Amino acid sequence: MPDDLPVILHHFDESPFSEKVRLVFGLKKIAWTSVRISRIMPRPDLMPLTGGYRRTPVMQIGADVYCDTQCIFRELERRFPAPSLFPGGSEGLAWASAMWTDKSFFQNSVNLVFGSLADKVPQSFIEDREKLRGAKFDIAAMTAAIPQMRDQYRAHVGWIEAQLAGGGPWLGGHEASLFDINAYMNVWYVRSNLPVADELEAEFPKVRAWEARVRAIGHGTRTEMSTAEALEIGRSATPQTIEADDPHDPNGRKVGDLVDVRPDDYGRVAVRSRIVALSAQGIAIRRRDDLAGDVVVHFPRAGFQVMPAT
Incomplete structure (x- = not known):
């Protein structure tokens, strides 16, 4: 380059x-x-x-x-x-994991975050996201759905815990990969916005340790x-x-x-x-x-x- x-x-x-x-x-x-x-x-x-x-x-x-x-x-x-983003032949799994993390897991995280923030969300942001989505950005509905969103967030994070229980410190084994970065996105997003993130993840000690490892990767220069x-x-x-x-x-x-x-x-x-x-x-x-x-x-x-x- x-x-x-x-x-x-x-x-x-x-x-x-x-x-x-x-x-x-x-x-x-x-x-x-x-x-x-x-x-x-x-x-x-x-x-x-x-x-x-x-x-x-x-x-x-x-x-x-x-x-x-x-x-x-x-x-x-x-x-x-x-x-490489794909150590140990993990490329197919890493790419496919984004269809989980960027869609169902992300939608769950968005609803949990904005339902919890509720009246703190600026009207200008709501209007912009309605144009982006082509549908109503319904904060009231998100707030009403918080109990279900907590349940679903717990299920998603539980999958990460289960994968980490199978071996090394990373989701693909002994080296960090795109699989880790994809999965980390939603955990980072919830933790960045909600003070209840600790209690939501309290039962997942492997996730907590993995989260710290991913965060330590940093952002380059x-x-x-x-x-x-x-x-x-x-x-x-x-x-x-x-x-x-x-x-x-x-x-x-x-x-x-x-x-x-x-x-x-x-x-x-x-x-x-x-x-x-x-x-x-x-x-x-x-x-x-x-x-x-x-x-x-x-x-x-x-x-x-x-x-x-x-």
């Missing part, structure tokens, strides 16, 4: 998905640049880079922009292969940059992505096709442009923006829809 292309993370400190990326920086001892974005829209310097994708975090390296932690982790593993500076880096750089077709694409998509890419659950804002690279796990599209210049935006395939643009 050229020295003049920093690894930039657009994030906010309270974001649990951003915490996953920060821990990967720590695990791989990466020097990175932090660009703090608002917890809510608007984000006028970031949207030109992403084409409208508004979930957090986003990683930028020059004029290549990586959306979703799946995409971010694949690129970090490619550029910084040691230490962090420096700060403004959103305007990051936008200028994107505008001044040239995308490094090489054109690549996927000969096994089940829908016959190819480089040059005009497509809409969007998450399949929430934040369903379509980013439209032409395919520049395609694989079973990722899709990259090349965009031209008046503010950002020529950029390539990268998305994962799992959890995202790719539709022909009409």
